[in-house]
Amino acid sequence: MFGPPASPMSAGIYAVVVGGGLLAFGYLLVDTFLRDKADMVTRLGLSLAGVCAFSLALMVAHMATGGAVFSNPWLVRGPTAAAVIALSIRKIGRREANGSWWLWLGVALLAATIVWGTPVFRMLPLTSTADTQLHNGWIRQLMNGETTPGAVITGDVPNYYPWLFHALGGLTTYLTPGRNPYYALGPLQLMITTGALLAWFALGRSLVGNRIGGAAGAVFGALAGGVGFVLLRGLDVVINPRSEEGEAALRYAGDLLFTRSYNIAFHNIAPPFPRDLAFALMAVFVLLLAQAIKQPTTQRFVLAGTCLGLVGLTGGETFIASLVVVALVIVLPWGLSRLLVAAALAIPALALYALWAVPIAVNYARLGGFVTITHIVPIDLPAYAVAVAWGVTLPFALYGGLVVARSWRADRSARFVAVLMLGLIAALAIATLIPLLFGEGFDTLGRRHRYWPLTYLGVAAVAVFGATKLAAKIRSRFVIAMTCAAVGALALASPVAASIALPVRAGTEAVLSEALEREPGSVLNAVDRAPGHSCVVAAPQEIAREVFSYTGYRLVLWTGTWFGTNRARIRWADIYDHIATDERRIRDNRRLVNGWGDPAEWREIAASYDVDVVVAPVDHARYQPFRGIPRRTADDYIVLTLDRCGA
Numbered sequence: 001m002f003g004p005p006a007s008p009m010s011a012g013i014y015a016v017v018v019g020g021g022l023l024a025f026g027y028l029l030v031d032t033f034l035r036d037k038a039d040m041v042t043r044l045g046l047s048l049a050g051v052c053a054f055s056l057a058l059m060v061a062h063m064a065t066g067g068a069v070f071s072n073p074w075l076v077r078g079p080t081a082a083a084v085i086a087l088s089i090r091k092i093g094r095r096e097a098n099g100s101w102w103l104w105l106g107v108a109l110l111a112a113t114i115v116w117g118t119p120v121f122r123m124l125p126l127t128s129t130a131d132t133q134l135h136n137g138w139i140r141q142l143m144n145g146e147t148t149p150g151a152v153i154t155g156d157v158p159n160y161y162p163w164l165f166h167a168l169g170g171l172t173t174y175l176t177p178g179r180n181p182y183y184a185l186g187p188l189q190l191m192i193t194t195g196a197l198l199a200w201f202a203l204g205r206s207l208v209g210n211r212i213g214g215a216a217g218a219v220f221g222a223l224a225g226g227v228g229f230v231l232l233r234g235l236d237v238v239i240n241p242r243s244e245e246g247e248a249a250l251r252y253a254g255d256l257l258f259t260r261s262y263n264i265a266f267h268n269i270a271p272p273f274p275r276d277l278a279f280a281l282m283a284v285f286v287l288l289l290a291q292a293i294k295q296p297t298t299q300r301f302v303l304a305g306t307c308l309g310l311v312g313l314t315g316g317e318t319f320i321a322s323l324v325v326v327a328l329v330i331v332l333p334w335g336l337s338r339l340l341v342a343a344a345l346a347i348p349a350l351a352l353y354a355l356w357a358v359p360i361a362v363n364y365a366r367l368g369g370f371v372t373i374t375h376i377v378p379i380d381l382p383a384y385a386v387a388v389a390w391g392v393t394l395p396f397a398l399y400g401g402l403v404v405a406r407s408w409r410a411d412r413s414a415r416f417v418a419v420l421m422l423g424l425i426a427a428l429a430i431a432t433l434i435p436l437l438f439g440e441g442f443d444t445l446g447r448r449h450r451y452w453p454l455t456y457l458g459v460a461a462v463a464v465f466g467a468t469k470l471a472a473k474i475r476s477r478f479v480i481a482m483t484c485a486a487v488g489a490l491a492l493a494s495p496v497a498a499s500i501a502l503p504v505r506a507g508t509e510a511v512l513s514e515a516l517e518r519e520p521g522s523v524l525n526a527v528d529r530a531p532g533h534s535c536v537v538a539a540p541q542e543i544a545r546e547v548f549s550y551t552g553y554r555l556v557l558w559t560g561t562w563f564g565t566n567r568a569r570i571r572w573a574d575i576y577d578h579i580a581t582d583e584r585r586i587r588d589n590r591r592l593v594n595g596w597g598d599p600a601e602w603r604e605i606a607a608s609y610d611v612d613v614v615v616a617p618v619d620h621a622r623y624q625p626f627r628g629i630p631r632r633t634a635d636d637y638i639v640l641t642l643d644r645c646g647a
Contacts, residue, residue, distance in 0.1 A: 022191050025054070026050030028084070030043045030047060031101075042206065045199040048198070054080075055171050060355065067145040070174075076175075080171070108198050109190065111218075112190060115492055119271075119499055123506075123508060127508065130545070136185075139184075151568060152548050153555050153556070154556060156579065162313050169184055188272040192272050207465070208413070224393055224460075225495040226266075228254065228256055237256050237501045260449050262385075274315055277314050288307050306348040306352065308322055310352065332419065370572070390459060417461050471483075512524070515550055524546060529551075533644075538606070594616065595623030597625065611643075618633060
């Protein structure tokens with residue numbers, strides 16, 4: 001009924017409808033199970049987790065059926081539609097007096113769109129960074145029928161990356177016109193940022209018991225950037241903080257970073273990454289844990305542990321930091337036995353985490369462990385840059401620290417925030433020990449720049465107390481309103497400037513834009529088949545990454561940005577004892593793509609990789625190995641079809 005968006009503006013409209021609709025679906029799920037156990041604001045704060053839980057259910061069914069669910073659009077759309085109809089009928093049948101949840105959701109969606117979502121209406125695709133290309137290809141692999149995201153190249157390469165983000169991406173893709181994960185980036189962007197904003201509002205409100213705290217949580221945790229905007233001479237964002245020999249990160253004193261920001265809210269900048277979803281889910285986990293500590297029951301701790309499991313299926317450092325916080329929580333008395341609290345938190349968290357961790361452990365032993373795939377230096381900001389990145393949140397946090405110190409004995413919420421801050425600082429401190437204890441294959445989890453945003457999460461929570469206490473001392477509503485306006489303007493200046501500048505600074509790949517806008521002769525659309533087909537492609541290296549990210553098809557050779565002996569950046573240490581080496585792949589891919597050599601030998605090489613499609617330069621069309629193969633001319637290439645890709 002709806003075709004692919006013809007322009008970035010129409011893609012943005014689809015994104016608002018799909019992203020907002022999925023969050024509404026998440027709210028209805030949470031409302032069904034927790035209506036009598038959580039108020040409306042809390043249920044809204046859990047809406048993103050509700051959508052992720054539904055995605056997890058689809059993913060479990062997908063793995064159990066050998067890849068059948070996400071490879072069939074109606075096995076995703078059907079259960080989703082049935083659940084929406086059933087939940088809506090149940091909601092209408094209750095005739096609640098307070099039905100304003102949709103208004104709260106709409107306001108949060110509008111705020112997230114204004115601050116972080118403007119690129120959704122101006123970019124198609126929503127940037128094409130190397131990481132985006134990798135994760136989009138993995139989403140598409142699920143849609144092609146692979147049971148878990150695998151590798152970019154051919155061969156039996158087991159999954160090595162948490163997959164909940166990709167399951168959520170598969171769900172979102174099938175509900176977004178266009179059927180390609182690139183179209184789903186817009187809805188994912190608005191859904192994650194809005195979900196984070198709702199979670200932070202509910203967290204702030206839960207900590208201090210009023211809406212001022214909720215507003216402070218939403219601003220400090222989900223929207224506020226730094227104060228480096230005072231150095232701007234025009235709209236700008238630092239795309240690569242490692243450029244200029246590392247000096248680019250300090251161009252605006254640590255603020256306005258597209259990647260590796262120390263500010264957790266700045267991870268809401270487009271496009272969405274798994275880490276961004278993990279940060280948002282961690283805010284939900286902290287919300288549930290805070291409420292469990294404030295009103296201790298086994299069920300509340302179980303809910304927090306369940307959300308912790310979702311965090312573990314999304315990101316590594318967030319799970320590690322959360323476990324450190326949990327360890328400190330278990331040590332202190334909260335009204336229930338320590339053993340009961342430990343069991344209620346750990347059992348659901350580890351049970352869900354085991355869905356990913358157990359296969360990883362098995363393959364870790366089988367394939368010689370992990371090797372490092374990080375070839376770039378970390379971003380280590382000086383102290384002044386950390387302060388600038390944390391912006392207006394930091395002064396409120398400093399005052400909030402005094403408030404917490406004075407009230408932590410009598411106020412459970414203050415005590416919890418103190419524990420949270422201590423746990424996140426501890427996680428930051430022990431991060432560098434991870435590769436020392438477990439080897440260089442874990443050095444990605446030992447990078448401090450991955451933990452500074454999590455430390456900021458604690459800072460934002462402490463700042464809620466400071467803002468609330470200051471507001472209580474001001475008697476004039478006019479002064480409160482003016483103060484809030486001034487703080488909001490300072491807090492939102494950097495995010496708004498960066499979001500507006502992003503389309504110009506980041507740009508997009510022309511080959512992807514042409515494919516997404518359905519330009520006649522697009523080479524990617526000539527290669528692509530409908531979801532459910534699993535293909536192998538030999539492609540020129542100048543478009544190989546785009547082929548994988550658009551189709552999810554495995555390649556003979558992937559170059560990417562890594563030019564060592566592990567070009568495909570696979571984590572398994574002994575994987576090249578089981579699949580073809582880079583040296584062989586480079587040689588064979590050149591022969592396949594260029595049509596070099598004897599036709600029989602060419603066919604033998606193609607068969608050794610189970611190649612279905614070859615993309616070759618158009619001026620090689622008459623080369624002897626290509627004769628008699630069905631073909632289609634697209635852009636400057638010919639697309640040769642050797643097989644129907646598992647149809």
